Amino acid sequence: MSFDWEGQVGEKLDQALAENLNLHFQPAWHPRNRMARQRSRSWRLGLGTTAAAAAVFLSLPFFVQPSQGQRQASTGSLAVVRLPKPLRSAIRALSSGSYNVVSLVPAYQTYPLSKPTGYNLRVAGQFVLGGHNGDSLSLLLNTHMQIESGVVFKLGMPVYSFSGSSSSKGTAIVPAKSMSQANAGPNKAQWYTGGYGAIDTFSAAGSHVYVTHGNLWADIVPGTNPMWMQSPALPAASTVDTVAGLPSSPDSALLLEEAPSGLSRGFITVNGGTTWKSWGLGRQSATMLIAIGNRYWAIYNGTLAWSTDGQGWHTILPLDAKHWQVQTYAIDPVNQKVAVVALIPIGGDGIGPVLQTKNGGETWSQVPNFPPMGAAPTTMVMSTNGDVSALINAGGPVVVRYLAAHKQWSILPVPSQGSGTQGLGQLAANANGNLIYGAPNGVIYESTKHTGQWVAIQPPSGLDNAGVAAFPLQAVGNSQILAGYPSGWGFVYWPSSAK
Amino acid sequence: MPETDARDQRLFDDFVHEFGDKAFRYAYVTLHSRPDAEDVVQEAMLRMWRHVGRRGANTLSGALLFHTVTNLCRDRMRHHKRHPEDPTDLLEVTIGEEDATPLLSDSREVLDAVMRLNPPERQCILLFYYMDRSLKETAQALQVSEQVVKTRLYRARQHLKPLLQPVWKENSV
Numbered sequence: 001m002s003f004d005w006e007g008q009v010g011e012k013l014d015q016a017l018a019e020n021l022n023l024h025f026q027p028a029w030h031p032r033n034r035m036a037r038q039r040s041r042s043w044r045l046g047l048g049t050t051a052a053a054a055a056v057f058l059s060l061p062f063f064v065q066p067s068q069g070q071r072q073a074s075t076g077s078l079a080v081v082r083l084p085k086p087l088r089s090a091i092r093a094l095s096s097g098s099y100n101v102v103s104l105v106p107a108y109q110t111y112p113l114s115k116p117t118g119y120n121l122r123v124a125g126q127f128v129l130g131g132h133n134g135d136s137l138s139l140l141l142n143t144h145m146q147i148e149s150g151v152v153f154k155l156g157m158p159v160y161s162f163s164g165s166s167s168s169k170g171t172a173i174v175p176a177k178s179m180s181q182a183n184a185g186p187n188k189a190q191w192y193t194g195g196y197g198a199i200d201t202f203s204a205a206g207s208h209v210y211v212t213h214g215n216l217w218a219d220i221v222p223g224t225n226p227m228w229m230q231s232p233a234l235p236a237a238s239t240v241d242t243v244a245g246l247p248s249s250p251d252s253a254l255l256l257e258e259a260p261s262g263l264s265r266g267f268i269t270v271n272g273g274t275t276w277k278s279w280g281l282g283r284q285s286a287t288m289l290i291a292i293g294n295r296y297w298a299i300y301n302g303t304l305a306w307s308t309d310g311q312g313w314h315t316i317l318p319l320d321a322k323h324w325q326v327q328t329y330a331i332d333p334v335n336q337k338v339a340v341v342a343l344i345p346i347g348g349d350g351i352g353p354v355l356q357t358k359n360g361g362e363t364w365s366q367v368p369n370f371p372p373m374g375a376a377p378t379t380m381v382m383s384t385n386g387d388v389s390a391l392i393n394a395g396g397p398v399v400v401r402y403l404a405a406h407k408q409w410s411i412l413p414v415p416s417q418g419s420g421t422q423g424l425g426q427l428a429a430n431a432n433g434n435l436i437y438g439a440p441n442g443v444i445y446e447s448t449k450h451t452g453q454w455v456a457i458q459p460p461s462g463l464d465n466a467g468v469a470a471f472p473l474q475a476v477g478n479s480q481i482l483a484g485y486p487s488g489w490g491f492v493y494w495p496s497s498a499k
Numbered sequence: 500m501p502e503t504d505a506r507d508q509r510l511f512d513d514f515v516h517e518f519g520d521k522a523f524r525y526a527y528v529t530l531h532s533r534p535d536a537e538d539v540v541q542e543a544m545l546r547m548w549r550h551v552g553r554r555g556a557n558t559l560s561g562a563l564l565f566h567t568v569t570n571l572c573r574d575r576m577r578h579h580k581r582h583p584e585d586p587t588d589l590l591e592v593t594i595g596e597e598d599a600t601p602l603l604s605d606s607r608e609v610l611d612a613v614m615r616l617n618p619p620e621r622q623c624i625l626l627f628y629y630m631d632r633s634l635k636e637t638a639q640a641l642q643v644s645e646q647v648v649k650t651r652l653y654r655a656r657q658h659l660k661p662l663l664q665p666v667w668k669e670n671s672v
Contacts, residue, residue, distance in 0.1 A: 009609060009613075009624070009628045009629075009659075009663075010628040010629045010631070012605060012606045012609040012610075013528075013606070013609060013610060013613065013624075013625070013628070013629045014629060015606040016606040016607060016609060016610035017524040017527070017528070017610070017629075018520065018524070019606075020606060020607070021527075021610075023520070023523055023524045023527055023533075023536075024519075024520055024523070025515065025519025025520045025522070025523045025540065029519075029537070029540065029541045029544065030512075030515060030544070031541075031544050031545045031547070031548035032508075032548070034541060034545060035545075035548075
């Protein structure tokens with residue numbers, strides 16, 4: 001028989017490959033099924049990776065031990081900050097013993113970029129710099145964790161600051177001197193009790209004195225007992241009210257009811273609180289409400305805004321809401337087009353830039369080189385000459401001041417009260433621009449511009465038993481100061497010493 | 500992930516049904532390794548699936564599939580050539596594990612004979628005689644000219660003839 005393989009080779013190959021070797025395309029190889037498996041595998045892989053990362057993160061404290069200096073004073077495990085070795089060596093060179101890290105927060109000084117330009121490190125221990133002893137140290141680090149500047153604190157008070165690599169060539173911060181009120185005039189320093197019990201906010205507008213406490217508000221009429229009323233929406237007891245009355249129209253006031261969620265509902269009155277109507281905006285984030293002239297000012301949904309009627313709000317700072325929020329602000333008391341804001345990252349952890357506008361928000365410029373104090377400012381006040389003062393509560397209250405003429409920040413020493421300075425302080429300013437400082441022990445001080453000294457105002461008798469800073473603390477014009485304490489609140493007649 | 504409509508999916512299913520087995524066997528004969536062939540045919544079908552997502556099922560063809568399989572097989576062979584220490588390299592193994600499977604005598608001899616050819620000739624034989632591809636389609640799949648295919652087929656026949664003639668003579672008796 002002749003060889004006819006060409007006619008049969010295909011058939012024979014098919015027989016060998018299909019029947020004998022059983023080479024068949026499997027349904028599981030279909031791309032549809034394969035991609036489904038890949039999705040499932042990706043999901044499991046992602047889940048496993050996340051779980052592994054979480055496990056590694058949670059187990060880090062068991063494997064990464066803190067340094068000897070940190071371990072001796074630190075009790076936390078997860079909170080231990082692992083500093084780079086060169087930085088640890090640099091801190092050891094400044095300390096005379098063990099130290100522990102109190103906080104390490106990022107600092108942002110290049111608005112609107114949300115990338116840290118450095119870090120603010122606060123450490124506690126024993127430090128001797130430039131011949132000055134301190135128990136804590138606040139350092140500004142660059143992004144390479146190298147020291148750029150620092151401030152030494154003793155009992156919460158700044159005593160020494162330096163800039164640059166040489167910590168021995170710094171500047172001593174002379175403690176502030178305070179005068180007793182013994183030299184006051186006949187009526188000066190006389191307290192008038194406003195009421196008993198704490199208050200949360202206070203706003204004087206014309207003949208009205210609006211105050212709130214919890215979910216209650218009252219319009220104080222001098223010489224009569226206050227009529228406390230529940231806020232208009234009859235909220236739960238956990239609601240906290242804030243009130244502000246318009247100085248230009250004292251019968252108009254805005255009341256914010258802040259729920260525990262942080263969102264507030266607003267109510268407006270135009271007849272001194274006889275009737276209230278909703279602001280019609282639903283729940284919004286509105287905090288730090290004040291009234292100046294004919295405007296309400298507040299941090300409205302994270303940025304600075306004003307309103308004349310409480311219903312229409314105008315933002316003057318177009319923030320990138322994904323990255324920044326306003327921590328606190330100050331308005332020039334005589335020119336509302338001048339304002340300053342302190343920003344913080346939206347996550348809340350860090351020290352953001354300070355911005356200033358002089359044209360009602362049309363342009364903003366950065367107030368540079370905010371000092372490294374370990375935290376963002378909690379309160380700011382502005383003088384009519386453009387100077388800005390900021391209170392920072394980090395370990396102890398520190399007041400820093402930006403002199404517009406010199407275009408730089410400096411530490412403003414406040415009176416030391418020994419260990420009592422370690423706590424929260426308060427800051428306000430009167431119409432003349434004199435600073436009113438509420439020390440953590442309850443004493444109030446006024447800084448006089450012409451002497452540079454602090455004058456002490458002792459808290460009212462009977463209301464000072466708590467030993468805490470006055471809150472709220474507010475100047476009413478140039479001759480009165482309002483101070484609240486846990487057991488009551490009142491006015492002190494205190495004509496401004498500024499000329 | 501490509502998005503295909505129902506019609507394209509149905510056409511693709513038909514395409515897989517028609518060419519899936521042949522592509523797998525073509526890859527196996529080319530690579531002489533079942534694991535490699537499985538990988539190659541799955542990757543080739545995945546590329547066809549993406550192709551459908553981009554250009555629709557109407558543009559699918561056997562030539563495109565075999566062209567893709569050929570390229571993937573070539574990549575796989577290059578990989579094995581560059582990594583001879585790779586334990587997955589089975590190209591140099593003349594008798595694989597699957598070869599131990601009992602075969603019918605004549606079909607086994609045919610397959611053995613084809614597997615003794617060099618890869619280009621094997622591919623030509625498979626495409627032309629087993630897949631019933633035309634000269635033009637075979638040339639497209641192998642990315643060579645038709646004349647080259649003719650030459651390879653001629654040489655393959657010359658190599659197979661002495662190998663298969665005794666078998667045929669034996670069976671035909």
